[in-house]
Amino acid sequence: MAKEIKCPYCDEWTTQSDVTCDVCGKSLKPDRTEEEARMRNFKPLDIPLIPINDDDHWFVKGVKIVLRTGQMIFIAIASAVVYIASGAAH
Numbered sequence: 001m002a003k004e005i006k007c008p009y010c011d012e013w014t015t016q017s018d019v020t021c022d023v024c025g026k027s028l029k030p031d032r033t034e035e036e037a038r039m040r041n042f043k044p045l046d047i048p049l050i051p052i053n054d055d056d057h058w059f060v061k062g063v064k065i066v067l068r069t070g071q072m073i074f075i076a077i078a079s080a081v082v083y084i085a086s087g088a089a090h
């Protein structure tokens, strides 16, 4: 028993069992394409680096430099993982 839904593109009623509209042939799953677009736009590497201020104490600067180095190593590993993961997915 197929449930009828209204096509968001042509406002015609079509059966939900179809992935595409019977009338205009467009995809009836816009949520899924939005999700895919969001996944594509997802940037795990947009991690802001710890800012180092000129008026920081030398010790604070030293700690921040060490933390930043750790961050950059983490970002490098993360980008490698993302590259491998995206390569394996295709």
Ligand SMILES: [Zn+2]
Residues within 6 Å of the ligand: 007, 008, 009, 010, 011, 012, 021, 022, 023, 024, 025, 026
């Ligand atoms: Zn349609």
